[in-house]
Amino acid sequence: MTTTQAPAPDELAALRQRYDLERERRVRPDGARQYLGTDAEFGYYAADPYAGEPAGREALHDTVDVAVIGGGFGGILAGARMRQQGVERVRIVEAGGDFGGTWYWNRYPGIHCDIESHVYLPMLDETGYVPEWKYSPGEEIRRHAMRIAQKYDLYTDALFSTAVTSLTWDAASETWIVATDRGDAFHATYVVTATGTLTEPKLPGIPGIETFRGHTFHTSRWDYAYTGGTPDGGLTGLAGKRVGIVGTGATGVQVIPMLAEDAEHVYVFQRTPSSVDVRGNRRTTAEDIGADQDGWARERRENFLRIVSGETADRDLVADGWTASAGLLEKLLPSFRREGQGPAFEAAYEVADAAKMNELRTRVERSVTDPGTAEKLKPWYRYACKRPTFSDKYYPAFNRDNVSLVDTADTHGIERVTEHGVVVGSDTYELDCLIFATGFSVGVSGVHSGKLPVHGRDGTQLLHAMAQEGPRSLHGFTSNNFPNLIRMGSLHNASSVNFTHVLDEQAVHAAALVAAAEAGDALLEPSRASEDAWISVMAKDAPDHEWFHAGCTPGYYNREGLGRPNSPSAYPHGAVAFHELLKQWREESVDEVLRPRTVHRDSTVTPDGNGS
Template identity: 85%
Template sequence: MTIPHAPTRAELIALRQRYRLERERRVQPDGAGQYRATDAEFSYYAADPYTEVAEREPVHDTVDVAVIGGGFGGILAGARMRQEGVERIRIIDKGGDFGGTWYWNRYPGIHCDIESHVYLPMLDETGYVPEWKYSPGEEIRRHAVRIARKFNLYEDALFSTSVTSLTWDEASETWIVATDRGDVFRATYVVTATGTLSEPKLPGIPGIEDFKGHTFHTSRWDYAYTGGTPDGGMTGLAHKRVGIVGTGATGIQVVPMLAEDAGHVYVFQRTPSTVDVRANRRTTADDVGAGRDGWARERRENYLRIVSGEPVEEDLVADQWTRSAGLLEKLLPSFRRHGDRTAFEAAYEIADAAKMNELRARVEETVTDPDTAAKLKPWYRYACKRPTFSDKYYPAFNRANVTLVDTADTHGIERITEHGVVVAGTSYELDCLIFATGFSAGTSGISSGNLPVHGRGGTQLLHARAQQGPRTLHGFTSNGFPNLIQMGSLHNASSVNFTHILDEQAVHAAALVAAAEAKSALVEPSRASEDAWIAALAEGAPDHEWFHAECTPGYYNREGRGRPNGPTAYPHGAVAFHELLQRWREGAVTEILQTRTSPQPR
C-alpha cells in the first residue's frame, strides 16, 4: 500500500534528529514547576465571572449519595443513581451551575473536538440530537443542564460551594461532608467526580504579577471587558493590543476569533500544535440515523472500538480522529501491541511520519509568510501532543493584525512587565494579556491535598497513596475507605472520548450502590482484591515510556520528565475494560460488599 507523504529511510533518520533538536529547544529544567496554581495571590484568575454567589444557610442533614463535581462525571453519576432508585442525591460544585469544564470554559470559538453525537452523553435517554457535528460550548453546557433537569438533580444540589473535607464516621458508618459554606452533612455514599482538567494553571513567568493591563485565563473569559459572546463580536477589543499565551486546543480556537475583533493580536507560542481539518457543519437526525432506538449508543460504541484499535465493519463517524486512529496506540492501550513488536514499530513510525508530513504541508499550503509558516510547523511525533482541528487557525496568520512570536529559543517568555511581554529582548506592549495555558492535568482537590479524605482510623487517602502508591479495585474503590467511589482515569480505562468513559463509570458506580443497598452492606474491597487488580494492570502494560521521553514537552509526558512510573490504566483498552466490568457486576460484585455494623441513617 502506498502511504501519502511516506518518508524514505534517510528522511526518517533526518526526522528523528530534527525531532530531538526541537525537543531540546523547548525542555525547561523545572518541568511542571514552570506553572503556578490559581490560588493565593492569583485566586482572582479562578473566580466565577458567570454567577453571583447567593447567600444561603448552611445545610446540616443526611443524603443517600453525595457527588463531588457537577461536570458530566457527576451529572452522569447522579442520573445513573436515579435510574437505580436512589432518592436523595446531592451534587456539590464550585461553579454556579452544572456543566463542569463546559460551565467554566466559554471563550470565543469554543467547540468540542470530538463529534457531538458521540461526545454528548445520554442522547438516547433525553431524545436530543445535536445541531452540529462538533458542538459549540453552549450547546454542550445546555445538554448538561438538560440531563440534570431530566433526572431531578437540582433538588439537593449545592452550587458555588467547595467540599473542604470528607471524614468517615465509624460509629454511624457514614461520611461527614464539610464545605467552605459552613455545610456539615452526612452521606451514606460519596462519589468523587472532580475531573481531570478542573484546576486552571498559569505559567510561572517572572513579573506576571506586575502587568498593569487587563488579564484573565481563558477558562474565566471576561466578556465584561471584551464585549461579545462565544460567537464573537468583541467590540471592546477593537483598538486593543492583545497578547495570548498558549497554542494548544484552546488557543487554536481563540486566536481566529481575536484576529477578527482585536486591533492587534500577538500569539506567544512555545510549541506549535498539529492542526488538522475540522470541516464542521450542521447536522440533522437523518444524517446520524437518529430515528432508530439506541442510535447514539451504537455510534459511540463504534467510535470507541475504532480509536481503541478494535475491528469494525463501518466507520460511522468518519473524521480525522478515526482516520488517524492507528496513531493513537502510544496514548490508548489497545490490541495493536500484539504480534511482532519490531515490525509494528517500524510500520508505526512510517505512518506517523507520513501523517506529520501531511500536517506540515498543510501549514505551508495555507500560511503565506514563509517565516511564519516555518514556526507553525510541528516537529514531533503525532501522539506527543493532543491533536487539534481547525479550518480558521492558520488563515488567521495571513492577517496584518496577527503576529506570531515564537519563544522556543528563549525557553518561553522571558518576563512580563507592567506594560507587556518580553521575548528575546524585544518588548511587546499590550493592553490585554490572556492565558490559554490550560489546566493541571490529572490534578484534583484530592490529589492536590486541598480536599483531605480521612477513612478508617483517620487514615488520609493522599498520605496512604504517598506511602504505598495508589491502591484500588478497578479504579473505583479502596480498602480502608468504605462507600467511597472514585471516578476518573486512575486504574481505569482511557479514551479520547472521555464522556463515554465517564458514563460507563457512572453505570458501574450506580451498580455498586444498588448492590450494597440490596444487601444492606458497605462497599469496600479487600487488600487481596486490590493486589490482584494492581497485578492485572501491570501484566501486559505497554512500554510507552521511551516514546514519551523523546517527545516535545507537554502534559502527556509531564513537561519532558517522562510518563508516571507504574501502571495507571487498564492495559488492554477501554472496550475490554468495559466488558470486564460488566462480567464482574454480573458475577463477582458481592465480593466487594462488607457487613454493616450500624443501621443505615434515613
C-alpha cells in the same frame, strides 16, 4: 494507521534528528514547576465570572443517600444513573454556579468540542436530543449538561458555588461527613468523587506577571465584560486594543482566529505549535446520523470507541480525523491492541507516523502565505506527542496583517512581564490585554491536589496512603479503608479520547455498586487481596511508552519533557475490554466488595433499576 505516501529511510533519519533538535530547544530544567497555581495572590484568575457573589443560605447538617462531588459530566452522569437505580436523595456539590464542569467554566470565543457531538454528548438516547452540529459549540454542550440534570431532578438537592473541604468517615453512623466552605457538615451514606482531570487553571511562572498594568485573565474565566461579545464572536471591546495570548494548544487554536477579527493587533506567543488537522464542521440533521433508530447514539459511540481503541469495526460511523488516524494513538492510549509486536511493529508505526505528520506540515505550507511564519507553525514531533487539534480557521488567521506569531522556543517562553507588556529576547511587546490559554494542571483534582482531604477508617488519610504505598484500588473505584467511597476518573480505569463515554460507563458501575450494597445491607469496601490482584492485572501487560514520550517535545503528556511515567495507571487492554470486564464482574463477583454493616437502616434504593 494512515495510508499517505511512506517516507524513505533517509527521510526518517532526518526527521529523528529534527525532532530531537526541536525537543532540546524547548526543554526546561524546571519542568512542570514552570507553572503557577491560582491560589493566594493569583486566586482572582480562578474566580467565577458567571455566578457573581453566591446567595446566602443556611448551612446544612442533614443526611443524604449519595453525595456526588463535582457537577461536570462525571457528577451529572453519576447522579442520573443513581436515579435510574432508585436512589431518592442525591446531592451534587459543585464549586461553579451551575452544572457543566469544564463547559461551565470554559466559555471562550470559538469554543467547540473536538470529539463529534453525537458520540461526545452522553445520554442522547435517554433525553431524545440530537445535536445541531457535528462538533458542538460549548454552549450547546453546557445546555445539554443542564438538560440531563433537569431530566433526572438533580437540581433539587444540589449545592452550587460550594466547595467540599473534607470527607470524613464516621464509624458510629457508617456514613461520610461532608464538610464545605459554606459551613455545611452533612452526612452521606455513599460519596462519589467526580472532580475531573482538568479543573485547576495554571499560569506560566513568568517573572513580573503580577506587575502588568493592563487587563489579564485565563481563557477558562473569559472576561466578556472587558472584551464584549459572546462565544460566537463580536469582541467589540477589543477594538483598538493590542492583545497578547500565551498558549497555542487546543484552546489557543480556537481563540486566536476570534481575537484576530476584532483586536487592533494580536501577538501569539508560541513555545510549541500544535498539529492542526481539518475540522470540517457542519450542521447535522437526525437523518444524517440515523437518529430515527432506537439506540442510535449508543451504537455510534461504541463504534467510535472501538475504532480509536484499536479494535475492529465493520464500518466507521464517525469518519473524521480521530478515526482516520486511530492507529497513531497507540502511544497515547494504553488501550490499543497491537496486531504485531517488537521491531517490525515499531518500524511500521514510525513510517505511518512520519507520513501523517508530513501531511500536517504540508497543510501549514499551503495555508500560511509567509514562509517564515509557516515554518514556525510546523509541528516537529510525532503524532501522539501532543493531543491533535482541528481547525479550518487557525492557519488563515496568520495571513492577516494584524496577527503576529512570536516564537519563544529558544527563550523557553516569555522571559518577563513588565508593567506595559512582555519581553522575548531583545524585543518588547507593549500590550493592553494579556490572555493566558495555558490550560490546566492535568489530573490534579481535589483529592489528588490535597485540597480535598479524605479521612477513612481509623482516620486513614487517602493522599497519605497513596504517597506511602502508591495508588491502591479495585478497578479504580473503591479502596480498602475507605468504605462507601467511589472514585471516578482515569486512575486504574479505562482511557479514551472520548472521556465522556468512559465517565458514563463509570457512572453505570458506581450506581450498580450502590444498588448491590443496598440490596445486601452492606458496605462497599474491597479487601487488600482484591486490590493486589487488580494492581497485578494492571501491571502485567502495561505497555512501555515511557521511551516514546521521553523523546517528545515538552507538554502535559510527558510531564514537561521529563518522560511519561510507565506505571500501570490505566487498564492495558483497552476501554472496550474494560467495560466488558466490569459488566461481567457486576454479574458474577460484586459480592467481592460487600462487607456486613454494623449499623442497619431502612433501604432507600431499589436494586432493580435499569442503570446496570
